[in-house]
Amino acid sequence: MRHHPTHELMTVFANGELPASLSIAIASHLELCSECKNTVESITQQTAEQQLSSVHNTPSSHENNEDDFADMIDNITQDDSLFEIQEAPLQTVEFKGQQFILPRALQSLSLQKQQNLGKLTRSRIELHEGNIKASLLHIEPGGSVPVHTHKGFELTLLLDGEFEDQMGRYQKGDFIWLTGEHEHSPTTKTGCLCFTVSNDALMFTQGISKLLNPIGQFIY
Incomplete structure (x- = not known):
């Protein structure tokens, strides 16, 4: 890590x-x-x-x-x-038929209905924080997000699996903070589950993917 x-x-x-x-x-x-x-x-x-x-x-x-x-x-x-500490049973969440154990800090939160776009699946966590949005984001094996930057900040905590981008390779537990100064394209060979927090939409920056900017709100 x-x-x-x-x-x-x-x-x-x-x-x-x-x-x-x-x-x-x-x-x-x-x-x-x-x-x-x-x-x-x-x-x-x-x-x-x-x-x-x-x-x-x-x-x-x-x-x-x-x-x-x-x-x-x-x-x-x-x-x-x-x-006297009484530990609650571990809670799991399912994405695409795969079970994941959530950290205890996430276990008491309610997940909204999953939304799918290609190899991406997102479940919003409603915390009523205005423009700050929190989600669980699952990327299937072989999935990726086109090259983009961020209008605000984007925090990604990798809960399971791995992914890599132009800045390196990430593993379970990594805490990644990005802003508009960064441009990247996350790609995973084996799949991953992330907890994400952002305060504005993605902005795709290269080629035909620029046409996808209207769906940047999907990940945000």
């Missing part, structure tokens, strides 16, 4: 300041990448320590405020029931 969220993006995620779609993408990546998971845990720990330090340094009119806070923390951490 060579493609990861930036440290800045993980910091914003840890602080709970990202749109739901991007938070889901990073949370799903963390399930597949122990390196980034450790980074986010470290960021979260540092943020928590800073917040606690701020609380302790704030003047209070109550002399026993600090003792009360310490007692509250002790009571919480001594309750073993808070640490």
